[in-house]
Amino acid sequence: xxxxxxxxxxxxxxxxxxxxxxxxxxxxxxxxxxxxxxxxxxxxxxxxxxxxxxxxxxxxxxxxxxxxxxxxxxxxxxxxxxxxxxxxxxxxxxxxxxxxxxxxxxxxxxxxxxxxxxxxxxxxxxxxxxxxxxxxxxxxxxxxxxxxxxxxxxxxxxxxxxxxxxxxxxxxxxxxxxxxxxxxxxxxxxxxxxxxxxxxxxxxxxxxxxxxxxxxxxxxxxxxxxxxxxxxxxx
Ligand code: F6R
Numbered sequence: 001x002x003x004x005x006x007x008x009x010x011x012x013x014x015x016x017x018x019x020x021x022x023x024x025x026x027x028x029x030x031x032x033x034x035x036x037x038x039x040x041x042x043x044x045x046x047x048x049x050x051x052x053x054x055x056x057x058x059x060x061x062x063x064x065x066x067x068x069x070x071x072x073x074x075x076x077x078x079x080x081x082x083x084x085x086x087x088x089x090x091x092x093x094x095x096x097x098x099x100x101x102x103x104x105x106x107x108x109x110x111x112x113x114x115x116x117x118x119x120x121x122x123x124x125x126x127x128x129x130x131x132x133x134x135x136x137x138x139x140x141x142x143x144x145x146x147x148x149x150x151x152x153x154x155x156x157x158x159x160x161x162x163x164x165x166x167x168x169x170x171x172x173x174x175x176x177x178x179x180x181x182x183x184x185x186x187x188x189x190x191x192x193x194x195x196x197x198x199x200x201x202x203x204x205x206x207x208x209x210x211x212x213x214x215x216x217x218x219x220x221x222x223x224x225x226x227x228x229x230x231x232x233x234x235x
Pocket of ligand 1 (some may be wrong): 020034036037039067131132139
């Protein structure tokens with residue numbers, strides 16, 4: 001695992017965008033695994049600028065997102081589909097039909113989990129998976145647990161995750177308590193993994209990548225990925 005410390009969030013975003021852009025340039029029809037949240041906002045901004053300047057072409061790129069809240073439709077401004085449309089998909093020349101997220105509003109969530117796992121598999125698994133990390137070590141919405149979940153599954157969000165994510169909702173009661181997420185096994189199948197962590201994640205970066213590999217800190221599994229890079233900043 002490669003751990004790179006950079007001096008600022010701007011540098012982190014630039015470097016992450018460089019890695020994603022080089023993946024797209026080397027394989028124009030690559031599969032990108034993507035994340036939502038605050039961490040990738042600067043990276044997406046960078047990618048959108050490069051595309052706007054004609055330096056990057058997303059026309060053949062396929063994407064699969066890590067996760068989605070249960071119970072929110074794509075039109076809901078709090079949904080991860082909405083976030084992706086606003087922050088990346090609507091700002092680059094990607095074919096919307098090539099962008100995929102789990103459907104959090106599916107009536108049969110078990111069937112939806114199986115469908116999404118098969119979809120990611122049918123695309124050949126991500127060439128590059130972008131990740132953030134929660135303060136409790138979650139990646140995707142794989143919360144601390146007894147085991148590492150293998151496949152796409154639904155999950156009860158941890159109290160700390162609901163609290164952290166409530167900053168984006170009017171009231172904490174509005175934050176969905178369930179989500180659908182790629183499993184740790186799904187994430188580990190990506191050929192390359194890139195995790196980005198801002199200054200607020202100093203403690204968990206230390207625990208996850210310099211401590212023991214344990215499902216109590218789900219991100220720690222990345223220590224065992226053959227091609228994982230962590231970019232973090234302390235300021
Ligand atoms: C989002 C996701 C989450 C976030 C994590 C960090 O799709 O899977 O694991 O990456 O909660 O979120 P931020 O970046 O908002 O601190």
